[in-house]
Amino acid sequence: xxxxxxxxxxxxxxxxxxxxxxxxxxxxxxxxxxxxxxxxxxxxxxxxxxxxxxxxxxxxxxxxxxxxxxxxxxxxxxxxxxxxxxxxxxxxxxxxxxxxxxxxxxxxxxxxxxxxxxxxxxxxxxxxxxxxxxxxxxxxxxxxxxxxx
Amino acid sequence: xxxxxxxxxxxxxxxxxxxxxxxxxxxxxxxxxxxxxxxxxxxxxxxxxxxxxxxxxxxxxxxxxxxxxxxxxxxxxxxxxxxxxxxxxxxxxxxxxxxxxxxxxxxxxxxxxxxxxxxxxxxxxxxxxxxxxxxxxxxxxxxxxxxxxxxxxxxxxxxxxxxxxxxxxxxxxxxxxxxxxxxxxxxxxxxxxxxxxxxxxxxxxxxxxxxxxxxxxxxxxxxxxxxxxxxxxxxxxxxxxxxxxxxxxxxxxxxxxxxxxxxxxxxxxxxxxxxxxxxxxxxxxxxxxxxxxxxxxxxxxxxxxxxxxxxxxxxxxxxxxxxxxxxxxxxxxxxxxxxxxxxxxxxxxxxxxxxxxxxxxxxxxxxxxxxxxxxxxxxxxxxxxxxxxxxxxxxxxxxxxxxxxxxxxxxxxxxxxxxxxxxxxxxxxxxxxxxxxxxxxxxxxxxxxxxxxxxxxxxxxxxxxxxxxxxxxxxxxxxxxxxxxxxxxxxxxxxxxxxxxxxxxxxxxxxxxxxxxxxxxxxxxxxxxxxxxxxxxxxxxxxxxxxxxxxxxxxxxxxx
Ligand SMILES: [Zn+2]
Ligand SMILES: [Zn+2]
Numbered sequence: 001x002x003x004x005x006x007x008x009x010x011x012x013x014x015x016x017x018x019x020x021x022x023x024x025x026x027x028x029x030x031x032x033x034x035x036x037x038x039x040x041x042x043x044x045x046x047x048x049x050x051x052x053x054x055x056x057x058x059x060x061x062x063x064x065x066x067x068x069x070x071x072x073x074x075x076x077x078x079x080x081x082x083x084x085x086x087x088x089x090x091x092x093x094x095x096x097x098x099x100x101x102x103x104x105x106x107x108x109x110x111x112x113x114x115x116x117x118x119x120x121x122x123x124x125x126x127x128x129x130x131x132x133x134x135x136x137x138x139x140x141x142x143x144x145x146x147x148x149x
Numbered sequence: 150x151x152x153x154x155x156x157x158x159x160x161x162x163x164x165x166x167x168x169x170x171x172x173x174x175x176x177x178x179x180x181x182x183x184x185x186x187x188x189x190x191x192x193x194x195x196x197x198x199x200x201x202x203x204x205x206x207x208x209x210x211x212x213x214x215x216x217x218x219x220x221x222x223x224x225x226x227x228x229x230x231x232x233x234x235x236x237x238x239x240x241x242x243x244x245x246x247x248x249x250x251x252x253x254x255x256x257x258x259x260x261x262x263x264x265x266x267x268x269x270x271x272x273x274x275x276x277x278x279x280x281x282x283x284x285x286x287x288x289x290x291x292x293x294x295x296x297x298x299x300x301x302x303x304x305x306x307x308x309x310x311x312x313x314x315x316x317x318x319x320x321x322x323x324x325x326x327x328x329x330x331x332x333x334x335x336x337x338x339x340x341x342x343x344x345x346x347x348x349x350x351x352x353x354x355x356x357x358x359x360x361x362x363x364x365x366x367x368x369x370x371x372x373x374x375x376x377x378x379x380x381x382x383x384x385x386x387x388x389x390x391x392x393x394x395x396x397x398x399x400x401x402x403x404x405x406x407x408x409x410x411x412x413x414x415x416x417x418x419x420x421x422x423x424x425x426x427x428x429x430x431x432x433x434x435x436x437x438x439x440x441x442x443x444x445x446x447x448x449x450x451x452x453x454x455x456x457x458x459x460x461x462x463x464x465x466x467x468x469x470x471x472x473x474x475x476x477x478x479x480x481x482x483x484x485x486x487x488x489x490x491x492x493x494x495x496x497x498x499x500x501x502x503x504x505x506x507x508x509x510x511x512x513x514x515x516x517x518x519x520x521x522x523x524x525x526x527x528x529x530x531x532x533x534x535x536x537x538x539x540x541x542x543x544x545x546x547x548x549x550x551x552x553x554x555x556x557x558x559x560x561x562x563x564x565x566x567x568x569x570x571x572x573x574x575x576x577x578x579x580x581x582x583x584x585x586x587x588x589x590x591x592x593x594x595x596x597x598x599x600x601x602x603x604x605x606x607x608x609x610x611x612x613x614x615x616x617x618x619x620x621x622x623x624x625x626x627x628x629x630x631x632x633x634x635x636x637x638x639x640x641x642x643x644x645x646x647x648x649x650x651x652x653x654x655x656x657x658x659x660x661x662x663x664x665x666x667x668x669x670x671x672x673x674x675x676x677x678x679x680x681x682x683x684x685x686x687x688x689x690x691x692x693x694x695x696x697x698x699x700x701x702x703x704x705x706x707x708x709x
Contacts, residue, residue: 022456023456057458069490
């Protein structure tokens with residue numbers, strides 16, 4: 001999740017930015033709120049979840065605008081990626097089969113998990129039993145992001 | 150989400166008579182259609198010749214197996230649908246509160262209720278001491294009081310009948326105990342259905358009725374189960390079964406009348422969200438529902454670029470009646486997606502049309518307003534730097550300067566030159582863009598983005614342009630046709646919108662009526678349940694004592 005560049009240090013946005021400016025602002029405000037939320041009573045790993053989730057939603061938003069609705073131009077899309085409004089690496093995964101709903105990049109990094117395997121949220125729901133279905137992953141709080149879910 | 154199978158018995162439908170086929174309406178109802186007669190009905194047609202039951206020991210038992218509801222033959226399923234809803238709703242999993250089986254425990258799946266055969270009278274017993282009154286048991290284990298003299302029925306059993314009915318209940322409990330003992334002793338009617346364990350006895354006295362509801366359904370009968378009631382019930386009852394005191398049609402009409410008041414079924418704990426309401430209401434076509442939802446998005450001026458979650462969080466649309474014309478969030482999101490895609494494309498096209506309007510036009514207008522040979526470019530730039538036209542990032546400063554110089558130099562030209570230059574400009578624009586339908590205030594970008602247009606003072610320029618336009622011909626044919634076609638399309642779109650809004654209003658009204666009825670029904674059911682509980686309590690209190698004194702020790706042992 002690269003941080004969004006401050007507007008003073010970037011090129012002016014291409015055409016169409018004003019169409020999505022307001023919604024991007026909503027995401028930014030949500031993000032600020034999440035970052036400033038007190039995390040004293042929350043386990044350390046959970047404190048990061050809202051931030052991952054908002055980041056995911058914003059990337060998804062931009063991804064859908066460009067790839068699914070053809071609502072924004074290539075120039076604007078590139079500009080948004082470059083300026084940190086969407087996570088290019090995560091979007092790159094979404095374009096690959098089997099990763100269409102991937103929650104975050106951490107969840108497929110095998111090294112970081114205890115079991116040296118991908119995150120539990122990558123296991124298709126259909127293969128989970130009973131209480132296991134309620135599991136949230138440690139890295140981003142994902143409840144399941146297999147393509148079949 | 151997987152639809153949940155309705156709670157149903159093992160009953161298998163008999164084959165349809167020739168000519169009839171089975172269909173699923175979009176609402177999920179099953180209906181039957183006869184291609185020859187063009188009839189359709191919600192009620193499963195039966196072969197006319199087939200006797201409803203095999204002859205049994207008690208001829209009257211077959212009487213109760215008859216269809217209790219007059220055959221409905223409505224050729225239009227929609228009409229039939231409406232009819233059914235006023236008739237008291239297709240039967241959804243009736244009588245569940247009795248058996249205590251709510252809709253299955255699987256999380257969150259709302260099963261669209263399947264239509265069930267209509268409840269109907271199954272057996273009856275005279276209420277001793279209240280001669281015209283009869284207690285009627287329905288197929289789904291409910292009962293109501295029927296006054297055969299007045300031909301009136303009441304779900305709520307009149308207070309004065311209560312003691313007598315209590316006696317009947319007690320008698321029935323005793324009968325049951327004895328009947329079971331008898332069965333086991335005789336063993337003549339086939340093998341005993343169960344080895345009666347202790348738990349059997351602990352069940353409430355209604356359990357066998359419930360069982361009956363479970364295993365028998367609709368027109369079948371004449372199998373082993375149908376005779377069970379006769380075994381277990383008061384033998385006195387048979388005399389009531391003999392003479393026909395009230396006909397099947399009578400009782401059906403009574404049931405229907407009561408059903409119209411209260412509905413025929415009610416599931417405790419069922420939440421009445423829009424999904425259920427949609428069931429009873431006249432159905433909007435799928436297309437209408439989708440279009441209404443889109444109308445709503447447009448009417449609320451929803452930003453088509455916004456993400457769905459934001460739309461929902463803002464909550465502006467969720468209270469609109471059109472929000473619920475689509476049954477599920479999934480369906481709504483789908484339609485929203487389609488709408489936003491289309492709306493964005495339309496916006497794009499519109500912008501392309503207006504593309505050239507800015508930024509040069511605004512800058513040229515500023516020049517015409519403020520530029521003067523007395524100001525150098527640098528001075529002009531400093532003086533008007535706060536003007537929007539000067540700040541527009543789409544125009545390079547270099548270009549602004551170039552146009553400024555060009556404009557100033559043109560100001561020094563004589564009027565006649567400026568006019569002939571403007572004439573040349575106008576002549577260069579094709580008739581499709583500039584014609585006798587154009588006006589001085591809506592000139593095409595080709596004119597507006599040319600300095601030759603801006604060099605004349607406004608008054609003489611507009612006069613000149615108007616004179617020129619008046620001398621032009623009409624726009625080429627293709628253009629005219631397109632314009633007319635658009636009008637036609639707009640008219641049609643408006644008409645269609647009116648139509649689907651009317652359909653929505655009808656539906657809303659029906660939903661309200663249905664809601665009202667459901668509320669009434671709920672109140673009624675609550676009251677009835679309370680009453681039944683009290684009644685049951687009383688019956689059990691007396692019943693236990695009665696049983697203890699009735700059972701011989703030997704017979705008693707069989708149950709333990
Ligand atoms: Zn995940
Ligand atoms: Zn994750």
